[in-house]
Amino acid sequence: MHITDILVTGEPIIYGAMVSMALGGLAILFVLTYFKKWGWLWREWLTSVDHKKIGVMYILSALLMLFRGGVDAMMMRVQLAFPDLGFLNSQHYNEIFTTHGTIMIIFMAMPFLIGLMNIIVPLQIGARDFAFPYLNALSFWSFFFGMALFNISFVIGGSPDAGWTSYTPLSGAAMSPGPGQNFYLMGLQLSGIGTLATGINLMVTILKMRAPGMKLFHMPIFTWSTLVTCFIIVFAFPILTVALALLTIDRIFGSQFFTLTGEGLPMMWANLFWMWGHPEVYIVILPAFGIFSEVISTFAKKRLFGYNVMVWSMIVIALLSFLVWVHHFFTMGAGAFVNSVFSVSTMLIAVPTGVKIFNWLATLYKSKIEFTVPMLWSLAFIPSFILGGVTGVMLGMAAADYQFHNSYFLIAHFHYVLIAGTVFACFAGLVFWYPKMFGHKMNERLGRWAFWLFFFGFHVCFFPQYFLGLDGMPRRLFITNVAEWLPLNVISTVGAAGMALGFVVFVYNVYYSFRYSERETTGDSWNGNGRTLEWATTTPVPYYNFATVPYVDEIDPYVRMKEEGKTTFEEDKVKPIHMPSYTGQPFIFMALLGLASFGLIFEWMYLAVFGLIGGVVMMIRRSFDYDDGYYVSVEEIKETEKKARGL
Amino acid sequence: MAAEELKTGPLEYRTQEGQMGIMGFWIFLGAEVVLFATLFATYAVLFGRTADAPLPSELFEPGIVLIMTFLLLTSSFTCGLAIHEMRRGSVKGLIFWMAITLALGLGFLGFEIYEFVHYAHEGATLQSSAFWSAFFVLAGTHGLHVTLGIGWAILLLIQIKQRGLTNVTSRKFFIISLYWHFLDVIWIFIFTSVYLIGMVI
Numbered sequence: 001m002h003i004t005d006i007l008v009t010g011e012p013i014i015y016g017a018m019v020s021m022a023l024g025g026l027a028i029l030f031v032l033t034y035f036k037k038w039g040w041l042w043r044e045w046l047t048s049v050d051h052k053k054i055g056v057m058y059i060l061s062a063l064l065m066l067f068r069g070g071v072d073a074m075m076m077r078v079q080l081a082f083p084d085l086g087f088l089n090s091q092h093y094n095e096i097f098t099t100h101g102t103i104m105i106i107f108m109a110m111p112f113l114i115g116l117m118n119i120i121v122p123l124q125i126g127a128r129d130f131a132f133p134y135l136n137a138l139s140f141w142s143f144f145f146g147m148a149l150f151n152i153s154f155v156i157g158g159s160p161d162a163g164w165t166s167y168t169p170l171s172g173a174a175m176s177p178g179p180g181q182n183f184y185l186m187g188l189q190l191s192g193i194g195t196l197a198t199g200i201n202l203m204v205t206i207l208k209m210r211a212p213g214m215k216l217f218h219m220p221i222f223t224w225s226t227l228v229t230c231f232i233i234v235f236a237f238p239i240l241t242v243a244l245a246l247l248t249i250d251r252i253f254g255s256q257f258f259t260l261t262g263e264g265l266p267m268m269w270a271n272l273f274w275m276w277g278h279p280e281v282y283i284v285i286l287p288a289f290g291i292f293s294e295v296i297s298t299f300a301k302k303r304l305f306g307y308n309v310m311v312w313s314m315i316v317i318a319l320l321s322f323l324v325w326v327h328h329f330f331t332m333g334a335g336a337f338v339n340s341v342f343s344v345s346t347m348l349i350a351v352p353t354g355v356k357i358f359n360w361l362a363t364l365y366k367s368k369i370e371f372t373v374p375m376l377w378s379l380a381f382i383p384s385f386i387l388g389g390v391t392g393v394m395l396g397m398a399a400a401d402y403q404f405h406n407s408y409f410l411i412a413h414f415h416y417v418l419i420a421g422t423v424f425a426c427f428a429g430l431v432f433w434y435p436k437m438f439g440h441k442m443n444e445r446l447g448r449w450a451f452w453l454f455f456f457g458f459h460v461c462f463f464p465q466y467f468l469g470l471d472g473m474p475r476r477l478f479i480t481n482v483a484e485w486l487p488l489n490v491i492s493t494v495g496a497a498g499m500a501l502g503f504v505v506f507v508y509n510v511y512y513s514f515r516y517s518e519r520e521t522t523g524d525s526w527n528g529n530g531r532t533l534e535w536a537t538t539t540p541v542p543y544y545n546f547a548t549v550p551y552v553d554e555i556d557p558y559v560r561m562k563e564e565g566k567t568t569f570e571e572d573k574v575k576p577i578h579m580p581s582y583t584g585q586p587f588i589f590m591a592l593l594g595l596a597s598f599g600l601i602f603e604w605m606y607l608a609v610f611g612l613i614g615g616v617v618m619m620i621r622r623s624f625d626y627d628d629g630y631y632v633s634v635e636e637i638k639e640t641e642k643k644a645r646g647l
Numbered sequence: 648m649a650a651e652e653l654k655t656g657p658l659e660y661r662t663q664e665g666q667m668g669i670m671g672f673w674i675f676l677g678a679e680v681v682l683f684a685t686l687f688a689t690y691a692v693l694f695g696r697t698a699d700a701p702l703p704s705e706l707f708e709p710g711i712v713l714i715m716t717f718l719l720l721t722s723s724f725t726c727g728l729a730i731h732e733m734r735r736g737s738v739k740g741l742i743f744w745m746a747i748t749l750a751l752g753l754g755f756l757g758f759e760i761y762e763f764v765h766y767a768h769e770g771a772t773l774q775s776s777a778f779w780s781a782f783f784v785l786a787g788t789h790g791l792h793v794t795l796g797i798g799w800a801i802l803l804l805i806q807i808k809q810r811g812l813t814n815v816t817s818r819k820f821f822i823i824s825l826y827w828h829f830l831d832v833i834w835i836f837i838f839t840s841v842y843l844i845g846m847v848i
C-alpha cells in the first residue's frame with residue numbers, strides 16, 4: 001500500500017491541519033529536547049500512579065479535546081451561516097459533525113469529569129490514593145490512546161462520517177467501506193475499557209477507603225455523585241462494549257448482526273446504542289450536579305439543603321436512566337403502546353431532577369452569597385439548565401416528538417443540557433479546585449470575562465436554534481440557504497464566536513494566573529469557606545495526601561475541625577505511610593493495545609496480532625509483578641507537613 | 648494500607664488490599680453479567696433469523712453438549728475443592744485440584760472447538776446468517792473466557808510454586824475461583840436457553 005492511499009489528500013483545510021499538527025508536534029519535541037525534559041516527563045508523568053497527577057493529565061487532554069471539538073463546531077457554524085460560500089462540502093460536513101459529537105461526549109465531557117473525580121474524590125473521603133492505583137493509570141492510558149486513535153483519523157485513513165450515533169446500516173461495511181468507521185469503533189472500544197475500569201476502581205475506593213467514622217451518608221455530595229455515576233458506568237458500559245464489538249465483527253469479519261443481508265436487524269443497533277447512550281447522558285450530568293452542589297453550598301456558606309433528598313434523587317435518576325432509551329427513536333415505529341410506556345418513564349425523570357433544582361434554590365435562599373467565578377457558573381447553570389430540561393420533557397411526549405425529532409429543536413435541547421450542565425460544571429469545578437491542583441487561584445477578573453462571554457455566547461448561539469427547529473430546519477444538513485432560516489443561523493454563529501472567545505480567555509487565564517496569581521499559603525483557599533476534607537490538606541497537596549486521617553462523623557466535617565483547631569497533621573499520631581510505586585507498564589501496555597487497534601482499523605491483521613500478543617505479554621508481566629510499593633518515613637512526613645504549614 | 652493485617656480469618660481477607668481486590672472483582676463480575684446479558688438478548692432477538700443456513704434444530708444434538716456440560720460442572724466442583732484445600736493451608740491439594748479443574752476445562756474447550764468446526768462443515772458459520780452470528784459470538788465469548796481463565800490459572804500455579812500460600816497468592820486463587828464458577832453459571836444459561844431450546848424449536 002502506498003502512503004497516499006493512507007493519508008487523506010485533496011482538502012485544503014485538512015492540509016492546513018496536517019501542517020499545523022506537524023509544526024506543533026515538532027515544537028513540542030524541540031522544547032522537550034532543548035530543556036532536557038524527556039526524563040522528567042517519563043518519571044513524573046507517564047509512569048505516575050498518583051491520582052492527582054493522573055487527574056491533571058485527564059483534564060489537560062479534555063481541554064485539548066474541547067478545543068478540537070470547538071474547532072469542528074465553529075466550522076459547522078461558518079458553513080451554516082454562509083451556506084453559499086462553499087466552505088465545506090457535504091462529505092467533510094458529515095465527518096465534522098460526527099467527530100464533533102463523539103469527541104465532545106467521549107473524549108471531552110467524560111475525561112474532564114473523571115479527571116476532577118480523580119483529584120478530588122480521594123481527598124474528600126480521606127484516602128491516600130485509589131484502591132487500585134496501577135489500574136487507574138491503565139484507565140488513563142487506555143483513554144489517551146483511544147483518543148489519539150480517533151483524532152488521527154482525519155489525516156490518516158479518513159474520519160468516520162455516520163454521526164456520533166453511528167446508526168446501521170449506514171455505518172456497516174456495505175455503505176461505509178474503508179477505515180473511517182473502524183476508527184470510531186476501535187477508538188471508543190479502547191477508551192471504554194478504561195472508563196469501565198475507572199468505574200470499578202472509584203466504587204471500591206469510595207466503599208472501602210473512607211476516613212474512619214465516615215458513613216455513606218456523611219460523604220460529600222460530589223463523592224456521592226461519583227459513586228452513583230460509577231454504578232451507571234459499570235452497568236451501562238458493557239452494553240457499549242458489546243455493541244461496538246458486534247459492529248466491528250460485522251465490518252471486519254463479515255457477520256450479519258446489523259446488515260440488510262442474512263436477516264440481520266439494523267434497528268437492533270439503535271436499541272443497543274441507546275441502552276448505553278441514555279445512561280451515558282446521566283454519566284456526564286450527575287457529577288456535574290455534584291460539583292454545583294459543592295460550589296453552591298460553599299459560597300452560600302450553608303450546609304446543602306436537603307442532603308438526603310439530594311442523594312436519593314440521584315439514585316432514582318440513575319435507576320430511571322436505564323428505562324427510557326426508546327425516546328431516542330420514537331419515530332422508528334415501535335407502536336403506540338411501547339412509545340407510551342417510554343414516554344411516561346422519560347417524563348418521570350423530570351421529577352427527581354426538579355427536586356434537585358428546588359434544593360439548590362433552598363440552599364441559596366436567605367444566604368449571604370459570595371459571587372466568585374465558580375459560583376457564577378453555578379448560578380448561571382440553574383435557569384439555563386431548566387430551559388434544557390423543559391424542552392426535554394417536550395421531546396419526551398412521543399406524539400410531539402414526531403415533529404421535533406432530528407430537527408434543530410433537538411440540537412438546542414441537548415446543547416442546553418450538555419453545555420449549561422456539563423460544560424459549565426467542568427469550568428466551575430476546575431476554577432473551584434484549581435488552587436488545590438496548582439497552588440494558585442485563577443484570576444477572578446479574567447475569569448469573569450470568560451464566564452460572561454461564554455454565557456451570553458451560549459444563549460445567543462443555541463436559543464435561536466429552538467426556533468429554527470420549530471421552523472423545520474433538520475439537523476445534519478449542510479446546505480441551509482432557505483431564506484427564513486438564514487437570519488437565525490447568522491445570529492447563532494455570532495453566539496458561537498462569543499463562546500469561542502470565552503474559551504480563549506479561559507485558556508489565556510491559565511497562563512496569566514500561572515505567571516501572576518498569588519501563591520496559596522493555606523489549604524483552605526476560598527476565604528476559609530471550605531467545608532469538606534479536601535480543604536483540610538495543605539496546598540500543594542503532599543503526594544501522600546493526609547499525614548493523619550481525621551475521624552469523621554458528620555457531613556461537612558472540616559467546618560467543625562476548624563472550630564476545634566484540628567488539622568490533618570497530628571504530630572504524635574503520624575505513622576509510616578504505604579504508597580504504590582510508579583511504573584511505566586500501563587503506558588506500554590495501552591500503547592501496544594493502541595497499536596493492535598490501529599492494525600484492526602486498517603485490517604492489517606499481522607499488526608493487530610502483534611499488538612495483541614504484546615498486550616498479553618504485558619498482562620503476564622503484571623501477574624508476576626509482586627512490587628508492594630514503599631513506605632514514607634515518619635521523619636519525611638513531619639518535615640513536609642511542618643514546612644507546608646509554616647510550623 | 649498494607650500495614651494492618653488481621654491475624655484470623657481466611658488469608659485472602661486479612662489485608663485491606665485483599666478485601667478490596669475481591670470486592671473489585673465482584674463488581675467486575677457484575678459488569679460481566681451485563682455483558683453476557685446483552686449477548687443473550689441479542690441472541691434472543693435474532694433467534695430464527697437463519698436465512699439460507701441450516702436451522703439450529705437440524706444441528707444441535709444433545710450428546711456432545713451434555714458431555715461439555717458435565718465437564719464444566721465437574722470442573723466447578725473441583726475448583727471448589729481446590730479452594731477448600733487452600734483454606735486448609737495445603738498447597739499440594741490446591742495444585743492437585745486446580746490441575747484437574749484445568750484438565751476438565753481443556754476438555755470442554757476441545758469439544759467446543761470440535762462442535763464449531765462441525766457446524767461450519769454443515770454450512771452454519773459466523774457469516775451465514777444473523778442467527779448464526781449471534782450464536783457463535785455468544786458461545787464464542789464464553790469459550791474465550793474459558794481460554795483466558797485457563798491461561799491465567801497456569802500463571803497462578805507457577806506463582807504458588809514459587810511463593811507458597813501468602814495473602815496475595817491466596818487472594819489471586821480465590822478470585823480465579825469466583826471467575827471459574829461464574830463461567831459455569833453462564834454456561835448453564837447457554838446450555839438451557841441456547842442448546843435445549845434450539846433443539847426443540
Ligand code: HEM
Pocket residue numbers: 070073074076077097098100101102104105109163164165411415418419422423461475476477478496499500
Ligand atoms: C462550542 C460550542 C458548540 C457549538 C457551537 C456546537 C455546535 C453544534 C452544531 C451546529 C451541531 C449540529 C450539526 C448538524 O447536525 O448539522 C452540533 C451537534 C452536536 N453537538 Fe455541539 N456544539 C458546541 C458544543 C458542544 C458540547 C460542549 C457538546 C457535548 C458536551 C456537544 C455535543 C454535540 C452532539 C452530541 C452533537 C450531535 C452530533 C451528531 O448528531 O452527530 N456540542 N453541535
Ligand SMILES: [Cu+2]
Pocket residue numbers: 277278281324325327328
Ligand atoms: Cu435520552
